Amino acid sequence: MHIGPDGDESIERAVRDGGGEPAALDDADALVWLDWRRDRFPALPSSVRWVQLPSAGVETWMPAIDRDGPLFTSAGGVYAVPVAEHALGLLLAGVRGLATYARATSWVERDDRTLEGSTVAIVGAGGIGRALIGMLAPHDVDVIAVTRRGRPVAGAARTLAADGLADVWSQADHFVVAAPATGATRHLVGAEQLRAMPDHGWIVNVARGSLIDTDALVAALQAGEIGGAALDVTDPEPLPDGHPLWTAPNALITPHVANPPGAMMRHLAERVRENVRRFAAGEDLLAPIDPDAGY
Amino acid sequence: MHIGPDGDESIERAVRDGGGEPAALDDADALVWLDWRRDRFPALPSSVRWVQLPSAGVETWMPAIDRDGPLFTSAGGVYAVPVAEHALGLLLAGVRGLATYARATSWVERDDRTLEGSTVAIVGAGGIGRALIGMLAPHDVDVIAVTRRGRPVAGAARTLAADGLADVWSQADHFVVAAPATGATRHLVGAEQLRAMPDHGWIVNVARGSLIDTDALVAALQAGEIGGAALDVTDPEPLPDGHPLWTAPNALITPHVANPPGAMMRHLAERVRENVRRFAAGEDLLAPIDPDAGY
Numbered sequence: 213m214h215i216g217p218d219g220d221e222s223i224e225r226a227v228r229d230g231g232g233e234p235a236a237l238d239d240a241d242a243l244v245w246l247d248w249r250r251d252r253f254p255a256l257p258s259s260v261r262w263v264q265l266p267s268a269g270v271e272t273w274m275p276a277i278d279r280d281g282p283l284f285t286s287a288g289g290v291y292a293v294p295v296a297e298h299a300l301g302l303l304l305a306g307v308r309g310l311a312t313y314a315r316a317t318s319w320v321e322r323d324d325r326t327l328e329g330s331t332v333a334i335v336g337a338g339g340i341g342r343a344l345i346g347m348l349a350p351h352d353v354d355v356i357a358v359t360r361r362g363r364p365v366a367g368a369a370r371t372l373a374a375d376g377l378a379d380v381w382s383q384a385d386h387f388v389v390a391a392p393a394t395g396a397t398r399h400l401v402g403a404e405q406l407r408a409m410p411d412h413g414w415i416v417n418v419a420r421g422s423l424i425d426t427d428a429l430v431a432a433l434q435a436g437e438i439g440g441a442a443l444d445v446t447d448p449e450p451l452p453d454g455h456p457l458w459t460a461p462n463a464l465i466t467p468h469v470a471n472p473p474g475a476m477m478r479h480l481a482e483r484v485r486e487n488v489r490r491f492a493a494g495e496d497l498l499a500p501i502d503p504d505a506g507y
Numbered sequence: 508m509h510i511g512p513d514g515d516e517s518i519e520r521a522v523r524d525g526g527g528e529p530a531a532l533d534d535a536d537a538l539v540w541l542d543w544r545r546d547r548f549p550a551l552p553s554s555v556r557w558v559q560l561p562s563a564g565v566e567t568w569m570p571a572i573d574r575d576g577p578l579f580t581s582a583g584g585v586y587a588v589p590v591a592e593h594a595l596g597l598l599l600a601g602v603r604g605l606a607t608y609a610r611a612t613s614w615v616e617r618d619d620r621t622l623e624g625s626t627v628a629i630v631g632a633g634g635i636g637r638a639l640i641g642m643l644a645p646h647d648v649d650v651i652a653v654t655r656r657g658r659p660v661a662g663a664a665r666t667l668a669a670d671g672l673a674d675v676w677s678q679a680d681h682f683v684v685a686a687p688a689t690g691a692t693r694h695l696v697g698a699e700q701l702r703a704m705p706d707h708g709w710i711v712n713v714a715r716g717s718l719i720d721t722d723a724l725v726a727a728l729q730a731g732e733i734g735g736a737a738l739d740v741t742d743p744e745p746l747p748d749g750h751p752l753w754t755a756p757n758a759l760i761t762p763h764v765a766n767p768p769g770a771m772m773r774h775l776a777e778r779v780r781e782n783v784r785r786f787a788a789g790e791d792l793l794a795p796i797d798p799d800a801g802y
Contacts, residue, residue, distance in 0.1 A: 297603075300599060304592070309761075310597075310605060315610060318748050319747075321763065327592055328592055347645045351592065452614075464609055467608070467616045469603075469617065
């Protein structure tokens, strides 16, 4: 196993714990790649049969993934818990007005809503969405899950298929976007969807900025069409200085930190250990990337 | 039943649903009092045998409660869910740096901690604390509960009695204060306790401002002795303009809104209905106030 572009002690330990041996790239039959970006990605010797990527969202990697080349695995599902935790934090912060209070310098009470008693739609109920549904279970909340095929999701009051998505925006109080970024999900949330949401509704995005039409969101926030937006990902990203989302009173921006570096390495090491073990045993690897699906 | 100082439609409905009849004070054998303050509280005719107060914390009412007079009941436990929900929101906001991000106008990533994997001490595991323990259950968190007598609390990894409280400050990552305000709990958290906490530790207060020594807290925040403080209650309260807590980068203040008015009336109406039913049936009422205990 080669670990690149730079070594990492916890990942080396995970490789060994899984039964592998760190090696130079030319001697390796597999590669664990720890850089989010593709620009330092090496030409692969033909001995490499498997590449483990560090991210769960892999849309920028798709051009590098060849149906006839090595198997690529993503970190899909690995970061579900920290990301879902951040999503819950953003959702509560939104509903409870915490961004407004954080900016206040005077004691001004408001009659905030509670999460209790509300309906929350989770658009894209993969690993993150399912972890979030678990975290919402002790709250008195109805969850509507939206998945590609609409197969029932445990813990959700209802599950809709992606082709029934148009209905969801008027049926929930709040919305958490956790779908992969593909051609089909670009601008999933635009002017029309924002207009359909209740005017107290918060939208949380912990997936990819491209899923929301930023200009339409800014307009909806300024018009008071929705309660607010709490975004860990933006489009463009990073969000440039001076962008209206920085100062909109009903917006809360976190700089793509739902999965902070410390938590990231901890969780990635667990996945590397398990996939190295499976690779050595000839078993199916976790989170193989399907070049056709795009994730 | 008399409803004072002013009527309220939802409470009148609750009285009727419980089997009671709204009446003038002089004709009433019980009083539902909807004002947080005592200054408009009337002299009670001797026919009044029961007074339902609207708040869960009743320390300011103690001088008005006479062992030989009518039974007073608090709203203890009624607001546990909205207050616990707010406490969880403040805890996540603290750990995830949301107050800092809310004030930012530039994309600056930090390596925030996660709630996952941490130990949370809940000081005062009454209704609010127990509701919060339930909300923490799906998170990978160890809970240390502190109760007066140290009786085991469901869902807590450990329970300490109040006389073992001195040990807790160094044994948890984060602290949620949810104890009643009594003589014994004043300045429960002072300079010594803050020094014992880990320097990444957040303290959340959803109980009463007097439980924390504000000056000691400000000093600890300025010295970086703790991660931060997220406070729904303060001492003094309201927190005056210009107070250092408004602008401390590691403080988040919400203006006593853990139980927002809309949620408050919804939950109080449920309690009034049940206590009216019990009163009519001669059963024990929920949340009787013990003049000796002070809550």
